[in-house]
Amino acid sequence: MANSAQADTLSPQGTSAPPGSTEPLADLAARYKLTVSGARPGLLAYTRQLWARRHFIVAFANAKTRATYSTAKLGQVWQVLTPLMNAAVYFLIFGYLVKTRQGIDNYVAFLVTGVFVFTFTQSAVLAGSRAISDQLNLIRALHFPRACLPISFTIVQLQQLLFSMIVLGAIVLGTGEPLSFKWLLVVPALLLQFVFNVGLSLVLARIGAVLVDIKQLLPFLLRTWLYLSGVFYSLDQYTKHAPTWVSHALAANPATVYIELIRDALIDSQKNVPLHVWGYGVGWAVLMGLGGYVYFWQAEERYGRG
Template identity: 75%
Template sequence: MVHSATAGTGSPAAAPAPPGKSETLAEYAARHQLSVSGARPGLRDYLRQLWGRRHFIVAFANAKTRASYSTARLGQVWQVLTPLLNAAIYYLIFGMMLKTDRGIDNYVAFLVTGIFVFSFTQTAVLAGARSISSQLNLIRALHFPRASLPISFTIVQLQQLLISMVVLFAIVLAKGEPLTLKWLLVVPALLCQFVFNVGLSMIVARFGATVTDINQLIPFLMRTWLYVSGVFYSIATFTEDAPAWVRHALESNPAAVYIELIRDSLIESHVTIPAHTWLLGVGWALLVGIGGFIYFWRAEERYGRG
């Protein structure tokens, strides 16, 4: 399907002459400035369209947030209860039974922070994988940049995290940690994690749009990622006897990086993190955020087809 670049000017235009015998359809379209309907726009135009839909993105995210637990009796209380219940289970198994709390002064604050921060990335990835495949009716009915969907779903997870952070702050304070100016560093840390999550969400959204089985695989991948991210143990303590490259690889893992940045901001007794941890946090955000966006954009015209 093609449309004319001169359509909609308000003045009647004569019907273009059909292509001659020696003229191909492509040459005919170029002569009359016709373009393919639904073709992927250039990256700059795509960004401009996405910015123009910013109100739709926020409104869609707000609607999703309100609807998330609308059928549950406790409603949005589950946004806080779920990570808290996970933290209680991990404390029982890993803190009390397996004694992974060695080398950690304030293990409860350490554990709860890790659970809440990792859950932000986990839920963003799970939602992102379904953001295209679960919205096919919307995609086929309306024309809008498809990146709006994984961005909206990630905003939903951010909104839910911000509610949970109030409880996290209360737990950290209740466990004896002082309120200091360093807590303000939580804001740039969460901003970096949000950009990282958006990029990662777009990557899995493109996979999920064509390979629906990825929704069955992702929970196993996320569980493995959880175990290597230092959520309920200190990476430095548990890699004391391991080769240096193992410790560096685990500490450079993006989930571990964002967890450590927020732990260092909230928990005064936490072991001071290396200065390059902030560089890793910004680097992962830019690499995955920009790379994921471009990767998603390159398949723009294929979402909702078939």
């Protein structure tokens, strides 16, 4: 046993060389350009791999969209019915009972827009938290950048929102709002929200891959976020007597920002949002989009292990 131990030459990392060789394994691997199986690629290389699989991302998202409501008789109509029913409940409870509609012109369009836009982020967060933990068989069977999954799930939510936006536009027009060129601002606003949602989905995907119970906690966190985002009440009215830092913090809330941008585009009776709100929208998209992407990439080699 002692002679056998003395015969092995250890590398600086503590690994033994092959029998009959005195060259450390690290040097041997470097000489033959061997790499660790499943090692995380550099960020730029990872991005190139992700871009090369863009068609897979879109195809996976399309398949998920078709499968989501395949067993329901009304199919994809539920994409619209669900937020509409939520809006009806909020209208009854908050609009009539709590009377948050007071002082808001065209409260129906105000409320429905807020519900549809917030639902987009809410659904992306919930889907992202399950993107890794619910796809372990796929992850362990195939090699691909794992970021494909949360991005695909966010695209699914975007597709559902775009379908819902047709109904939202009809509701807004039906409440007396004019169709104008300002509606085109919905496109950059939704694009910024999509980038923000992708980043947030990537963050929750990494957390959900390790902490499976996050799925039980998220509904409570999202409900609190909903109440703080001015979906069914005017933040300006409810923060008139609040400390300045509170009103500024609520106004900078990303969910509030994207809701206000889209309300401003669709509802002519709403007061024009200040230019700095667009700055908030761009800032949140860049911060969460890039930050979430890097945060997810840092754990790339750990997804599906164990």
